[in-house]
Amino acid sequence: MSFWVLLACTVIVEVYVLRRLRFDGYVVAIVLTGTVLCADYLTYTDISERNYDTSSHVRYIQSIAQHLRLPDVYDCVSCGHPPLYYALGAVWSKVVLVGGWIPFELGLQWLSLLLFFGFVVFSLVILRSCIDRSPTLWLAAALIVFWPSSIINSVRVHNDALASLLMLAAMYFIAQWDGRERARDFYAALAASALSLLTKSSGYTVATTLVLFVILRLRSTGLRREAVTRCATAIVVLAGVAVLAVGLRESRRPTTLCQKVLGHACDGRGVPSVPDTLMRFISFDAPDFVRRIDTVPQDPFLNRLAKSSLFGMMDLGDEFDGERHEALAVLISLLLLAMVAACVAGLPFLRRARLRKCRAYLGAAVIMFVFLVAFRIRAPNGCHEDFRHIFPALVPFCLGYATVVERFGRLSKVTDGSVGRVFGWLHRAGVAIGLTMVLASAAFFARLP
Numbered sequence: 001m002s003f004w005v006l007l008a009c010t011v012i013v014e015v016y017v018l019r020r021l022r023f024d025g026y027v028v029a030i031v032l033t034g035t036v037l038c039a040d041y042l043t044y045t046d047i048s049e050r051n052y053d054t055s056s057h058v059r060y061i062q063s064i065a066q067h068l069r070l071p072d073v074y075d076c077v078s079c080g081h082p083p084l085y086y087a088l089g090a091v092w093s094k095v096v097l098v099g100g101w102i103p104f105e106l107g108l109q110w111l112s113l114l115l116f117f118g119f120v121v122f123s124l125v126i127l128r129s130c131i132d133r134s135p136t137l138w139l140a141a142a143l144i145v146f147w148p149s150s151i152i153n154s155v156r157v158h159n160d161a162l163a164s165l166l167m168l169a170a171m172y173f174i175a176q177w178d179g180r181e182r183a184r185d186f187y188a189a190l191a192a193s194a195l196s197l198l199t200k201s202s203g204y205t206v207a208t209t210l211v212l213f214v215i216l217r218l219r220s221t222g223l224r225r226e227a228v229t230r231c232a233t234a235i236v237v238l239a240g241v242a243v244l245a246v247g248l249r250e251s252r253r254p255t256t257l258c259q260k261v262l263g264h265a266c267d268g269r270g271v272p273s274v275p276d277t278l279m280r281f282i283s284f285d286a287p288d289f290v291r292r293i294d295t296v297p298q299d300p301f302l303n304r305l306a307k308s309s310l311f312g313m314m315d316l317g318d319e320f321d322g323e324r325h326e327a328l329a330v331l332i333s334l335l336l337l338a339m340v341a342a343c344v345a346g347l348p349f350l351r352r353a354r355l356r357k358c359r360a361y362l363g364a365a366v367i368m369f370v371f372l373v374a375f376r377i378r379a380p381n382g383c384h385e386d387f388r389h390i391f392p393a394l395v396p397f398c399l400g401y402a403t404v405v406e407r408f409g410r411l412s413k414v415t416d417g418s419v420g421r422v423f424g425w426l427h428r429a430g431v432a433i434g435l436t437m438v439l440a441s442a443a444f445f446a447r448l449p
Contacts, residue, residue, distance in 0.1 A: 038116070146442055
């Protein structure tokens with residue numbers, strides 16, 4: 001009974017928020033359908049399934065809720081993380097779950113689902129700020145909402161749930177400030193970046209993005225007083241918050257600088273059996289990527305990153321065994337490769353003004369990738385090749401794909417002859433690939449009779 005009450009409340013909240021933000025009925029329908037699919041996924045997903053160190057995340061939350069203090073860094077695997085997500089989980093469990101009308105674990109999964117809705121909302125406002133035509137927005141929105149790892153992450157009890165939301169919010173406000181130079185957007189970006197640092201070390205990516213764009217603005221404005229003040233403010237605030245995030249972690253044993261910043265990621269756990277070489281980071285085995293739904297330590301870095309962007313790196317479990325899921329996994333993998341190829345092929349045809357408008361999102365995605373590679377090299381661990389660390393990069397990718405498909409359609413109308421027909425074919429193929437990805441992902445996770 002509590003599950004249906006939660007689902008009804010979630011739907012009501014989503015409809016209210018989306019209509020207040022003036023999204024049309026198609027967008028509302030896409031989001032609500034995605035929510036129902038995620039809720040269905042929740043019904044057959046235990047809190048420990050397809051999750052990372054679940055018990056330690058729960059223990060961190062319970063430690064704050066019961067003792068009103070942070071645990072020692074070595075009390076659990078996740079205790080080396082900054083505390084914001086766990087403090088939120090503790091408050092949530094004390095206020096929302098009072099009286100026991102919702103099971104504790106279900107309540108935490110519901111919190112993740114609401115945080116994922118926040119991620120979707122920021123995705124939608126980003127798409128609306130960069131896309132002119134409604135059908136293009138609908139395609140990009142459907143790809144984000146129904147992306148395989150979106151469904152997996154939507155109910156996962158992990159600090160990634162809050163970190164991804166805050167990182168995406170920071171990206172949005174950085175882009176708004178870069179385009180309009182409004183002070184409120186700068187301070188909103190600064191706040192979101194600071195909060196992300198207090199949630200997970202992944203927040204260093206958006207903090208770096210903000211500082212770099214502030215420096216770019218400083219150079220373009222010729223060292224004006226206002227620009228210098230903002231640059232100094234960003235550096236001082238973010239540096240102070242980073243020090244605070246490190247200082248909040250209590251430890252009964254000495255820790256290295258890497259452990260202070262990145263937590264237990266620097267403990268040397270799970271070191272891959274395959275030695276790192278340059279080829280391991282730049283090669284990609286396409287046939288093997290398509291054939292297998294899972295990853296193995298011998299896979300190249302790009303294979304593991306791309307596959308984790310679809311199905312994560314955890315065992316999907318018995319629910320996803322069988323010929324249907326194997327066939328759908330092959331199809332989804334092929335579709336991802338086709339989408340990447342379309343983005344690469346369409347990049348030269350995009351207008352410079354469009355790229356300028358979205359440069360903050362592209363820059364943030366590049367910085368996230370660079371940080372992920374550096375993180376993997378500094379702390380060699382199979383889990384550190386996981387796309388979940390840079391999950392907000394999914395939004396610029398889907399935005400880029402939908403924009404490229406739209407551009408093909410426009411070129412087909414202004415180009416005569418066989419070239420115009422080729423662009424028309426590419427446009428129709430791009431739309432078909434995107435819609436097939438959405439349907440294949442939904443079929444993969446939906447429980448069919």
